[in-house]
Amino acid sequence: MSEDLMSCRHRRPSSPSSVAPPDDDDLLWEILLRLFPLPSSLIRASAVCKRWRRLVSDPGFLRRFRARHRTPPLLGFFSVSGGFSFTPTLDKPDRIPAARLTLPAHSNDRCCFLGCRHGLALHLNRTRQVAVVWNPITGNRRCVPFPPGTGFVLNAAVLRPTGNDDGQLIPFKLVLLCNNYDLGPTFARIYGSEPDKWGNVIAAPAPWIPTTRPSILVGNTLCWWIGEGDILGLDLETRSLALINKPAGLTSKCAFQILRTEDNGLGLAVLSGLCIQLWKANSDGAVTWVLQKTIELDKLFSPEPLVGRVGTTILGFAEDANAIFLLWDAGVFMIELESLKFRKVSESTRGFPCYPYASFFTAGSQVGEEEAVFGYFVPADQGGGQE
Structure with a gap:
């Protein structure tokens, strides 16, 4: 075996802590702009050192960060069941405590x-x-x-x-x-x-x-x-x-939810029994409706058990995420209408409307408080242990 190969095999990779952050602020700025727009991303970055905290808290950086990502993450939804409340939908460490948005x-x-x-x-x-x-x-x-x-x-x-x-x-x-x-x-x-x-x-x-x-x-x-x-x-x-006017032939026995389609057009979800029809409006002088897709809920949710036989209801629609909130027997589910991916977001079986809330939660939102919410508390006057 050659000495070069032996040398490569025994050479240890550099420790992450030993790698110095980039010295050029412009380069670091561009790198930080590419972080995912999730609540913990910039908060974690701000905990690295004072310099990083200064950059990610800069109003100009935050404007460019929002402009680059354009669509804010869906943080959760508000409802009025048993009083006004917020239900977070993200997983940790991005999950915002319900009491934070009261x-x-x-x-x-x-x-x-x-x-x-x-x-x-x-x-x-x-x-x-x-x-x-x-x-x-x-x-x-x-x-x-x-x-x-x-x-x-x-x-x-x-x-x-x-x-x-x-x-x-x-x-x-x-x-x-x-x-x-x-x-x-x-x-x-x-x-x-x-x-x-x-x-x-x-x-x-x-x-x-x-x-x-x-x-x-x-x-x-x-x-x-x-x-x-x-x-x-x-x-x-x-x-x-x-x-x-709604699509011809639909009756008041159906449940309706206005949609904004992927191409920023007018759509309509029609719930009848265990099926959701997705319609799209074509406007060429007069509005005409075209059926785009039919979702069979019993097949989509299988093998989710039918627990209490709660009536199926559309509870709300998230414009930016193109997702509906649906009350099913086992709780409240969010369904992405393009991919048909779904997940349970609440155990509640009460049919109160959901009001989805999407926003950027960044290190500049409330400096000195938001870090503590996610367990990354950094004193506002220090910003981190390193310069």
Whole structure:
């Protein structure tokens, strides 16, 4: 055996601790940008040394990190079963404790949770006549009083003008769907946090009444489920309300869930018995529907046991993850509609709506607190044992 080969065999690899971090900040910046956008990634990186902590806490780095990954991870879902609560869906060490995302509520007020989008959550306080826009990661909130002449708020939605989760609370847009307590025509009002102003009334030609299900954002249109499966769409560019009819032949005995398809189109999940039909809307002047896929739940979930014979129900839809939340006999499951991968996310067998929450949880979210949550506590004034 040659000396070179013997030398290679007996040479020990360098210890990870003996390898010095890159000296060039620009190079290190580019490396850190490529970390997975999971909650623990940047927190672990910030624990390496002061220099790494400084880089991953830099606002410019965090903006580029979010922009590079674009789609934030699905952290879990909110629900109102037995009180307002958060259920995490990620595994450790990325699993965020439920108590970490808790909304302080006024126990005597009539409040209604209406969903999440772009890292923000929204609920209405009907007692105080305000909409509360809340960033669950930072805890920042803004109360927006209902405008004069609002009437009864049927539903609402929040979104960012840029469509990105930038970790901030402002700017945002708030949309209210209302009527005048008398089943009169539905109308919408749009609020912009910058410049803190409500727009004009957007009237609909018929008295449509949306449910309290959260809206789905498809392109520039907010869509709400109404009546027996039809869809009310608010075009945010043209500022107009329109009705989109459900696929012909479907009855009120079916359960419906509006979807946003992979190509950012309008879709519909129709649950009937133990089958889910996935429809896609084709718009060429008039909307027509095409059946794309049928999911047979009893085959998909086998060999999951049927335990309590709980009625199967669609509980919610995660826009960015293209996944539905479904109540099945053994609990709540999340199904990715493209791959049909599924997993149980809750043991609950109560059919309350799920409000999926996706956001970037980074080292700059709440410096000095988020590290302790995941067991990687690093004092804010030290950042790590090495320079």
